[in-house]
Amino acid sequence: MIFLAGVTVTVLAAIYVFMPLFREPKGNIEVELLAETDLDRLLNRKAVVYSNLKDLEFEHKMGRLGEADFHRLEAGFKAEAAEILSRLDQLGAAENLDDGIEQAIAARKSQLAAGSKTGLATCPSCGADLVPGKQFCADCGRRL
Numbered sequence: 356m357i358f359l360a361g362v363t364v365t366v367l368a369a370i371y372v373f374m375p376l377f378r379e380p381k382g383n384i385e386v387e388l389l390a391e392t393d394l395d396r397l398l399n400r401k402a403v404v405y406s407n408l409k410d411l412e413f414e415h416k417m418g419r420l421g422e423a424d425f426h427r428l429e430a431g432f433k434a435e436a437a438e439i440l441s442r443l444d445q446l447g448a449a450e451n452l453d454d455g456i457e458q459a460i461a462a463r464k465s466q467l468a469a470g471s472k473t474g475l476a477t478c479p480s481c482g483a484d485l486v487p488g489k490q491f492c493a494d495c496g497r498r499l
């Protein structure tokens with residue numbers, strides 16, 4: 356009887372502890388704001404794999420890791436690093452943050468240039484597309 360009660364309490368405690376893991380994050384703004392993008396995840400994973408590789412080389416140099424184990428583990432980490440790098444390339448992520456910002460600015464500028472060519476009104480202050488009939492710019496708040 357006591358055993359049964361113990362099992363029940365354990366199961367209930369386990370459900371209570373693990374339930375939040377299975378809850379849908381939809382509709383919870385805080386959770387969505389905290390959620391990582393694919394890019395964040397890949398960059399974090401890349402940092403982990405690189406540091407694992409460094410540790411591995413260190414252990415090998417210190418003679419704490421056999422030749423065969425070292426090569427097997429190194430090949431695994433390098434394969435994962437290559438996979439991460441190719442996925443980062445697919446995401447168009449620039450290695451250099453400045454390059455990424457420059458690209459975003461260039462893309463926005465050409466978008467704006469295309470917009471003005473097609474006769475869309477843009478804000479004289481910030482260049483954002485204007486919604487017809489509005490008295491203020493939605494982006495910078497300038498009175499029009």
Ligand SMILES: [Zn+2]
Nearest residue numbers: 478481492495
């Ligand atoms: Zn504006």
